[in-house]
Amino acid sequence: MDLTRRRDRERYARQLTHATPAAMIMDATVAREAGDWRAACTAAGVDVHVDLRDVAARFGTAQASMIEADLAGFAPDFLRRHLPRVDSAALEPGVRLVLSRRPEPFRTPGRLLRRRGTPVLVVTLPPSVDAPQRLALRVADVHELTGWWVDMPAWAWFDAAVTERRWAYGASASRLPWDGGDGPGDRASEFERLLAETGGDRLEDLFRSAGVEVAEPDGRAWHSYAFARAQANLPVLSVEAHRLAGRYREMLGGATFRPFGWSGLDLTVRPDGSVVVSPGAWSAGQDKTGPVGFGVAAPLDAALLRWGVLTPEELHPLVHEALFPGRAQDWRPVLxxxxxxxxxxxxxxxxxxxxxxxxxxxxxxxxxxxxxxxxxxxxxxxxxxxxxxxxxxxxxxxxxxxxxxxxxxxxxxxxxxxxxxxxxxxxxxxxxxxxRDGLGRTLLHWLAHLDHRRVLPVLLTAGLPIAEPDVDGRTALHAAALAGNAELMAVLVAAGAPADARDARGKTADDLLAETRKRLRAAG
Incomplete structure (x- = not known):
């Protein structure tokens, strides 16, 4: 992304707005500041599967208290801004996130750990790009996690991580990035330099200047592309690498973190503390367990301020608190x-x-x-x-x-x-x-993504046909079934949706609901 280009800045601003609509920010912030983390999750589209009594029974009261403290400061709407997404801006399907502020490393489980375990918050993203963009929140033993996940830094999800957030957003002691002032060695200047539009071999030099060594390339065609994609992580990469190594080295028996995607760069923290990136491949790490190495990119809100795309009043409240300490914000939603x-x-x-x-x-x-x-x-x-x-x-x-x-x-x-x-x-x-969308779906087909109690009456009054199929022969009722939303299905049937309608595969909505539930059970 070239921040000197207006279209790139506007696209980034639009992504933030889509990720966290104004009403979500307002409702989640009010709930969080009132101490109601469950209501904050509801406002931010997070399905909560957490019972603190069960956590205490399984892991002990001390561990449950740590989980409760993390939940008390959880900002689910803010987390959404830092989640991995596909090119269409939909959430990356099936990705799991670990949220934990535990200061000590995750240990190799001995008898005591095997008996009690180490609980962490785990957020799971939707199963597909077309699924409702809701998150699922659970508590799990970190030693029982398999496959790969993204371990999120506290500044991306915990409200009180103000100092860390200011650093992550590129602010130095006295200025923001792209705002002039200070010397070439301050944090803001480093942020600007590492995110400047760069190409070719200069990208590898940029990694080295960020304190990240570059292993010799192996000639793979995607090597330069992988570096270009990873540039967005550079301002936070070295610090993140050391955080992950300190947390997982003992538990995993090493500190090499796999790429995020089918191909990319391995990230390794050597015993001497040096950080190195090297060509990696998805297939080579399919059987590995652990966090990915490039889980979170540097936020660019300061660039939007610099070029007038946003004002301080339009920043997310947690960003404003970090970038403008002591200033009272008269928050105005971006509409x-x-x-x-x-x-x-x-x-x-x-x-x-x-x-x-x-x-x-x-x-x-x-x-x-x-x-x-x-x-x-x-x-x-x-x-x-x-x-x-x-x-x-x-x-x-x-x-x-x-x-x-x-x-x-x-x-x-x-x-x-x-x-x-x-x-x-x-x-x-x-x-x-x-x-219609590109697959012939009306807005009725998208009701599972929205508050159907508010939207359905408006669509029916406007004359949208409740039984019209898309290109796959699926009606709005089929779409609700694919989302696993039995409540919406009942509402649609009551509004006149034909329950016996069959799609191009001959499936009714009830058939699809059964398939969806089976698939979700298999995925855990």
Whole structure:
């Protein structure tokens, strides 16, 4: 990401907004500051599977008290900003996170540890990119974890880790990154330098300047690509490597941490304390257990401040506390504007097309004209720019103006990430019953991601067909079943959804619900 480019800064800001919508931040913060960590989890879309009495019975009261202290400062909405994501910004499926502030290393389990264990908080991400973007919170014995996980630093999830958070966000004693002042050796200057747009062999030099040695490359084609992706971690990499080594070296019998992804870089902390990265491969570490080496990237909020994308009042409250100590924040949520105008070429003229929430308006054409254009297009004729814009917004079909496509993607992203308030803002401005995603799904298919009690009545009033299938023959009821949401299924059936509808595989919603539950049980 090149922070000098406006589009990259705006994309990062948009990712933060989708990851933690305004209502989520507000509700979770109020609950956390009131001492109600369970309500904070509810507000942040976290399903809690923690009983502190069971934790005490299994691990002892002292260990349970440590877990309770971690929960008391848990900021689940803030954690969401630092979670691993795929290119579409959906959460990386099935990833587990370890959250623990235990100061002592995880030991090789002797008889006492085997009897009592070492409890940690474990957060599990959704099973697929299309699943509701909810998290699951449990307590587990760290010695019983298998496979790989991401061990999250306290600054990414614990509210009181203010000093560590200020460092992680790149602030020096007297300034923020990209804000001038101080000398070349301060933390802010280091942050700027390590994140500067760099290419080729200079990337390896950048790693070395961050105190990370680079093993000789082995000629693999993805080597440079792996370094480029890992640059986002550089400002925190060396400190994170030593934290992981101190915590896991004895338990795992070493301090080499595998790549995150099918290929990447191994991260090793040698006994002398030096840190080295070397080419690694997913297949080589499939049977290994332990944390990944590049689990968390350096946050870029300070760049958004520097270029005016955000103001201090719009920062997440925990970020504001770290970057502006002693300053009272008058927090203002980042809200999206449901109205936009796009100029399109229509015939020999430029026309304005208006995007109004979840609909498109074409002031230069009435409905009869647009219907004639649609018929012409169905017969293989050339369709006007305004008509193409409306069809493209509705279906995603090409060609569609770039700005129209982006607005459509943002609307769908709000549904994917569970931004109920954002979706309702769009629907209140304008609702097109013919709006579909790329797989032919209506917003009814996305109800499991949202607060269906608030959204369903609006969609039905707008005329969305409750029984319409997508390209796979699945109705909104099938989609609820795939999400494992039996409550939503009952609501949809009561609203008229046909329970006997079958998809392209001949499956009813009840069939899919049974399959989903079986799959979730198998995954643990």
């Amino acid at each position: 999206h504007e449901p109205y936009a105008q796009v100029r399109v070429r229509c015939g020999g003229q430029w026309h304005v097309v208006e995007v109004i929430g979840a609909a498109v308006s074409t002031p230069h054409h009435d409905e009869a004209e647009l219907q004639r254009e649609a018929l012409l297009g169905a017969l293989g004729g050339r369709v006007s720019g305004c008509a193409r814009a409306r069809v493209g917004f509705r279906t995603g079909g090409k060609p569609v103006p770039k700005d129209i496509r982006k607005l459509r993607q943002h609307h769908l992203a709000r549904a994917l990430h569970g931004d109920t308030d954002g979706v309702l803002t769009d629907l209140a401005a304008g609702t097109d019953p013919l709006f």
